[in-house]
Amino acid sequence: MQLIQNLKQATANAIQAIYQVQIKSEQVLVNATKPEIEGDYTIVLFAFVKQLGKSPDELGNALGEAVKNSMPGTITDFNIVKGFLNFTISDQFWLDYIQSADTNQLITPTSNPRKIMVEYSSPNTNKPLHLGHLRNNFLGWSIAEILKLQGNEVVKTCIVNDRGIHICKSMIAWQLFANGATPETTGQKGDHFVGDYYVKYNDAYKAEVEQLIASGLSKEEAEKEAPIQKAAQAMLLKWEQGDAETIDLWKRMNTWVYAGFDVTYKKIGSDFFKTYYESNTYLLGKDLVDQGLAKKVFYQKEDSSVWIDLTSDGLDEKIVRRKDGTSVYITQDIGLAELKQKEFNTDASIYVVGDEQNYHFKVLKLICQKLQLPAADGIYHLSYGMVELPTGKMKSREGTVVDADDLVDGMVQIAKEKTESLGKVDDFSPAQLEKLFDTIGLGALKFFLLRVDPKKKMIFNPEESIDFHGFTGPFIQYTHARIKSILRKTGTAVHSIGTNLLPLEKALAMQLANFSAEVNEAAEALDPSKLAIYAFNLAKLFNSFYAELSIANAESEDKKNLRIQLGILTAATLKQAMHALGIEVPEQM
């Protein structure tokens, strides 16, 4: 659907022809005309009034006439109101569009497809996924789907933070308190099982610190001297030395966690083409430090630690190698960026990571650029805001973390209760029902987390749970199911669709025609919320249409055909838009 683009181009051409002034088509602003004014699309004349030195009316008349004549059969009329040039599009244009639209090709693919990596999820192996991870996973998945929809090749990756002191804490606690218990013996999901020992570690640590303070140590000393903390540090050292027993335990506990993650990922629909483990990548980037030194990008201090000075870029000095020769977080990320580039040769790499790491990624990109790594310019940090509770941030210590599994199960349960109370799916089999509850519950949750601009922090109120009415996933799923229900009765064979359009029919066609452009916008901005909003508006519009006009009992055969076709297109568009959000739409609900 190129209509808007064509209008811009025609306007630019007209200005060129009449006034010999070169205007880029992108400079022409085309809006949907206000409902109470006659017309379908509006061009704002003010932008050119001054530049061309003509009055809005004079300019409007000249442009209106020229554009109208350049698009015969498409534009039937124009008018000028207070500096706005309004064009009326012919019914025939929309009828042609409705008739020829192909549900298998709702999107015009991008002319320059790229290979793009999307890295998301990044779990820690010491605790289960929580609400924040869900936002990350849904965003990553959706971004990947949107880019694919546009015609790009997407490589989904995940970096697992499977090493470090926090893992050792869980391990120590397990050794101390578990008595050999395992997820199998307790029947607990592996990630929750390990997460519990992380909590137990913190409890024990806190108790030890308090005890030490009571025995006369200062708070600082106590925190340093707590035996369990020392044990964890010792264990990390052993791990790094490759101590067989430690590595064994580490592997064993990680296996439990991964088994748990797999269940969750499967449930919420996350997958990765390639998973990187920090235990394999944490030594990367060391050779790049030497290269950087040779290139004089980095410099060495007296204690032989290596730094980069970013003060001229408005940032600080940053260490890239410790004096003991070990690398730091940023170093391994540089190394990993290069590794990924070598393995996949992508045009761009999108990191879905929380906004608390904005500074880190700014530095990462800058350093990669200074090192002239091929990956550098393609690095893009998709920074998303935290999910907060009405009471403030989630804090594991205060037990206010919203667990991902619990939340998903809760949503599915609500979907079940709601669906059963409505009693519209009595003919479903138990397996179908289960699938439906999952679809609706997850749909509600995903939509809720994706409908907000990713970069903004959002508030989630677990008390109120998530609504199934209004601007929600189930509302759109319901609209889809409703259309499908009608189509099952009317059939989908369409012949003649008549020669005129009612306002609601036209509005629906216009909205449908926008889909491709909306996908492009969402892809460009890496913002699924744009698609969520689009899908909601389309569903809402269809529901108004549905309430006003009958499809099965339309006033004529032509009208029936036309509305069936509009129903087919709306259902297909909703399905595809939701699919790009990672949300399935049921045939019946």
Next chain:
RNA sequence: GGUUCGGUAGCUCAGCUGGAUAGAGCGUCAUCCUUCUAAGAUGAGGGCCAUUGGUUCGAAUCCAAUCCGAAUCACCA
């Protein structure tokens, strides 16, 4: 203190590449199921778009300052 991001209806959010009377949803009130799925539709009510100044035909949108909130500025990851 520096940097970055945010402040729009009671609540949660759109709108921000300047354009016509600032929009949704939830909540509140009212109306609509013997006819295609009421998880729906229609209507009412609700706003000094944080504040002040500037830019201009026109500012929620751009600029500056101020106030409030958040993140970050680790030899943690």
